[in-house]
Amino acid sequence: MTEDRTSFEDRLRAAQTRVAGKQPAEQQPDSEDKSILALAARAGSEMLGGLIAGVLIGWGLDRWFHYRALFLVVFALLGGCAGILNVWRLVKPPGTDERES
Amino acid sequence: MASGSSIDVLGQFELHPVLGGLGEAVRLSQSPVYMVIACALVLAFLFYGMKPAAVVPGRLQAAAEICYEFVRNLAVDTIGPEGTTFFPFIFALFFFILAGNYLGLIPHSFTFTSHIAVTFALAIMVFVISIIVSLKVQGFKFFAHFMPAGAPVALAPLLVPIEILSFLSRPVSLSIRLFANMVAGHVMFDIFASFVIMLAGLGFIGDVLAVGPIVINIALIGLELLVGVLQAYVFAILTCIYLREAVAH
Numbered sequence: 001m002t003e004d005r006t007s008f009e010d011r012l013r014a015a016q017t018r019v020a021g022k023q024p025a026e027q028q029p030d031s032e033d034k035s036i037l038a039l040a041a042r043a044g045s046e047m048l049g050g051l052i053a054g055v056l057i058g059w060g061l062d063r064w065f066h067y068r069a070l071f072l073v074v075f076a077l078l079g080g081c082a083g084i085l086n087v088w089r090l091v092k093p094p095g096t097d098e099r100e101s
Numbered sequence: 102m103a104s105g106s107s108i109d110v111l112g113q114f115e116l117h118p119v120l121g122g123l124g125e126a127v128r129l130s131q132s133p134v135y136m137v138i139a140c141a142l143v144l145a146f147l148f149y150g151m152k153p154a155a156v157v158p159g160r161l162q163a164a165a166e167i168c169y170e171f172v173r174n175l176a177v178d179t180i181g182p183e184g185t186t187f188f189p190f191i192f193a194l195f196f197f198i199l200a201g202n203y204l205g206l207i208p209h210s211f212t213f214t215s216h217i218a219v220t221f222a223l224a225i226m227v228f229v230i231s232i233i234v235s236l237k238v239q240g241f242k243f244f245a246h247f248m249p250a251g252a253p254v255a256l257a258p259l260l261v262p263i264e265i266l267s268f269l270s271r272p273v274s275l276s277i278r279l280f281a282n283m284v285a286g287h288v289m290f291d292i293f294a295s296f297v298i299m300l301a302g303l304g305f306i307g308d309v310l311a312v313g314p315i316v317i318n319i320a321l322i323g324l325e326l327l328v329g330v331l332q333a334y335v336f337a338i339l340t341c342i343y344l345r346e347a348v349a350h
Contacts, residue, residue, distance in 0.1 A: 018182070037331055038331060038334055038335045038338060041278065041282075041331055041332065041335050042274075042278070042335060042339070045274045045277055045278035045281070046270075046274050048274065048277060049270040049271070049273040049274020049275070049277060049278075050266060050267060050270040050273075050274070052270070052273050052274075052277065053266055053269045053270035053273045054266050054270075056273070057266070057269070075266070078262050078263055078266050079266050079270070081263045081266075082263050082264075082266035082267035082270055083267075083270065085263060085264075085267050086267055086270060086274070089267075
């Protein structure tokens with residue numbers, strides 16, 4: 001009976017903090033990845049996405065400024081870096097957050 | 102799909118005018134038709150599910166409530182209290198993609214999520230909304246995110262472009278993921294189905310061997326059911342993550 005009462009009060013407090021607009025402190029920055037499958041489905045395309053974005057932007061700038069392939073080369077490299085950065089952001093252990101984004 | 106002995110796996114993604122002369126006149130293809138069907142199905146499911154509005158829900162109502170609560174928890178847990186603001190958007194996005202993925206699994210139907218034009222339009226919508234929300238909530242502090250805190254200033258010419266590209270890669274990876282998964286799944290269906298037809302031409306031994314691709318296709322249906330819901334979930338949760346970053350101060 002007492003346990004029921006404490007659990008109810010815990011829940012009440014949790015509900016009150018929620019309504020007050022304050023999240024309980026135990027929320028982790030990376031708690032979004034509940035499903036490991038969702039994580040696995042993301043990793044490859046995050047890397048590819050960076051590279052493709054870089055290649056597209058480089059190609060577009062080349063067309064715009066009539067350079068041969070300067071921007072394409074530079075932005076493909078930067079895009080690859082961005083892709084690796086995306087994957088690192090995805091898989092990094094919690095607590096190594098360099099910034100609060 | 103397999104005409105003669107050649108395998109035409111990409112023919113299933115071609116758009117054709119539907120509904121005869123009227124469709125031809127207004128350039129109506131399968132894609133918007135299936136989008137309308139998907140929306141109608143989701144709306145009908147919610148409408149008829151919630152029509153009884155019983156305190157003790159029946160099966161359909163319970164299903165509708167579970168769907169509602171699933172997406173709501175997803176939005177509120179990921180974004181925080183502001184998640185309620187974006188919940189309708191995320192709900193619509195999740196069920197539109199889910200219905201599109203699952204409609205495509207019905208034989209002779211069309212998967213509108215297998216077109217990069219559709220998935221990129223959805224992704225760019227999410228991207229633009231997250232930028233608008235960022236600018237509204239954070240103002241010009243939003244642009245400070247492109248320089249990692251604590252990094253040496255000398256590295257800024259290298260780091261800032263990488264950060265910007267990493268940011269710009271979001272809609273690309275979001276759209277390519279959904280599009281590629283759908284295309285890959287349906288191409289695999291088509292390839293294994295054409296194996297059956299090719300093997301059937303070999304006589305008795307072919308008939309026996311053709312059981313293999315059929316079994317694989319049955320297993321693939323199960324896999325595609327998983328991929329369909331998983332991709333819709335990933336799309337929805339990434340929308341939540343981007344919006345959470347947007348509303349974070």
